[in-house]
Amino acid sequence: xxxxxxxxxxxxxxxxxxxxxxxxxxxxxxxxxxxxxxxxxxxxxxxxxxxxxxxxxxxxxxxxxxxxxxxxxxxxxxxxxxxxxxxxxxxxxxxxxxxxxxxxxxxxxxxxxxxxxxxxxxxxxxxxxxxxxxxxxxxxxxxxxxxxxxxxxxxxxxxxxxxxxxxxxxxxxxxxxxxxxxxxxxxxxxxxxxxxxxxxxxxxxxxxxxxxxxxxxxxxxxxxxxxxxx
Amino acid sequence: xxxxxxxxxxxxxxxxxxxxxxxxxxxxxxxxxxxxxxxxxxxxxxxxxxxxxxxxxxxxxxxxxxxxxxxxxxxxxxxxxxxxxxxxxxxxxxxxxxxxxxxxxxxxxxxxxxxxxxxxxxxxxxxxxxxxxxxxxxxxxxxxxxxxxxxxxxxxxxxxxxxxxxxxxxxxxxxxxxxxxxxxxxxxxxxxxxxxxxxxxxxxxxxxxxxxxxxxx
Numbered sequence: 001x002x003x004x005x006x007x008x009x010x011x012x013x014x015x016x017x018x019x020x021x022x023x024x025x026x027x028x029x030x031x032x033x034x035x036x037x038x039x040x041x042x043x044x045x046x047x048x049x050x051x052x053x054x055x056x057x058x059x060x061x062x063x064x065x066x067x068x069x070x071x072x073x074x075x076x077x078x079x080x081x082x083x084x085x086x087x088x089x090x091x092x093x094x095x096x097x098x099x100x101x102x103x104x105x106x107x108x109x110x111x112x113x114x115x116x117x118x119x120x121x122x123x124x125x126x127x128x129x130x131x132x133x134x135x136x137x138x139x140x141x142x143x144x145x146x147x148x149x150x151x152x153x154x155x156x157x158x159x160x161x162x163x164x165x166x167x168x169x170x171x172x173x174x175x176x177x178x179x180x181x182x183x184x185x186x187x188x189x190x191x192x193x194x195x196x197x198x199x200x201x202x203x204x205x206x207x208x209x210x211x212x213x214x215x216x217x218x219x220x221x222x223x224x225x226x227x228x229x230x
Numbered sequence: 231x232x233x234x235x236x237x238x239x240x241x242x243x244x245x246x247x248x249x250x251x252x253x254x255x256x257x258x259x260x261x262x263x264x265x266x267x268x269x270x271x272x273x274x275x276x277x278x279x280x281x282x283x284x285x286x287x288x289x290x291x292x293x294x295x296x297x298x299x300x301x302x303x304x305x306x307x308x309x310x311x312x313x314x315x316x317x318x319x320x321x322x323x324x325x326x327x328x329x330x331x332x333x334x335x336x337x338x339x340x341x342x343x344x345x346x347x348x349x350x351x352x353x354x355x356x357x358x359x360x361x362x363x364x365x366x367x368x369x370x371x372x373x374x375x376x377x378x379x380x381x382x383x384x385x386x387x388x389x390x391x392x393x394x395x396x397x398x399x400x401x402x403x404x405x406x407x408x409x410x411x412x413x414x415x416x417x418x419x420x421x422x423x424x425x426x427x428x429x430x431x432x433x434x435x436x437x438x439x440x441x442x443x444x445x446x447x
Contacts, residue, residue, distance in 0.1 A: 093369075126360065129353060
């Protein structure tokens with residue numbers, strides 16, 4: 001059975017990975033059942049084994065790491081979907097000697113972050129300065145290089161690169177999808193009419209997103225990336 | 231004609247450039263001629279087309295970028311040699327909207343920490359905190375993943391990963407060069423007249439022999 005590999009952040013993670021995310025718990029309770037994420041919908045429809053390696057709050061370096069960790073187990077008939085996160089996010093080493101992602105929704109959030117991340121030995125001003133430094137298009141270019149390398153590494157696979165952070169595509173991120181559809185995807189806050197104040201995609205949003213991706217997969221033309229061994 | 235691709239930092243960069251560092255200029259003046267570096271010595275034997283893209287004072291993210299920038303130009307019979315830099319180094323966006331490498335060194339002469347910063351809104355405290363944060367093997371493991379994906383993509387290509395910082399970074403999955411710490415430096419050759427710890431001409435020649443052996447062992 002071929003596989004559907006999904007990498008990314010909370011926008012690609014199944015609802016069943018509730019973790020400590022209050023919005024996810026509240027939304028599942030509000031719905032009265034466990035909604036399906038786009039990866040689950042696609043894998044059911046296309047009869048693929050769904051391997052979801054997305055992780056809430058992930059930065060793009062961690063997403064790339066996750067992909068590289070499983071490089072050798074991805075077969076040429078597998079489909080890969082990567083939901084790249086915000087390039088503002090970055091990672092530092094915490095007191096447990098593991099990586100922690102710094103994830104501002106906005107640059108002004110930086111000062112609040114450090115209070116929450118008690119594991120860090122970095123000052124508020126350092127986090128704020130680093131985030132401000134990252135608010136630059138050059139980090140989109142950095143990510144585009146990662147996308148290029150992945151595309152070259154998997155020349156025979158159908159790969160979808162997308163991002164829920166729409167501004168990034170406008171700023172030149174090399175995605176595979178049509179940005180327009182993402183703008184109109186229903187959010188949790190809309191479906192619940194403000195009862196759950198969260199901007200991740202609702203169940204309907206996930207269904208529409210899955211349909212968009214299936215359409216891309218069905219019409220995907222394998223790009224003839226030049227391989228040196230050919 | 232096949233290509234010999236070289237990526238890395240100042241330990242691999244050529245002296246045959248217009249803008250060179252003080253220590254290179256001083257050394258060339260001391261020698262009386264422009265000395266060769268290991269890629270040029272190596273290519274005397276290989277006789278490939280040498281494409282040396284090593285950049286002085288660079289970091290591994292920039293080296294990785296440089297490889298990706300050129301990955302579609304690499305051909306089947308080419309040879310690639312990557313000299314990875316210190317994983318302590320990192321990069322920030324500077325006032326010209328370009329990446330600039332933060333480069334600590336025990337010798338302040340080589341350190342970017344003692345010169346006026348060219349970065350927007352970045353304090354010395356931030357630089358110091360990040361450098362301390364990076365002093366962990368996790369960043370060596372991060373680099374190992376870069377090496378892994380390069381090796382997978384270029385699996386049929388002759389490729390050597392090495393690092394002049396192999397002693398400081400023991401977890402790197404690179405070819406360890408025996409006796410790297412005994413290669414002659416500029417400081418030794420010039421009896422400390424030029425106090426620099428990059429390899430002397432002899433050091434580069436020895437290194438080229440060691441890399442040749444690694445290529446064909």
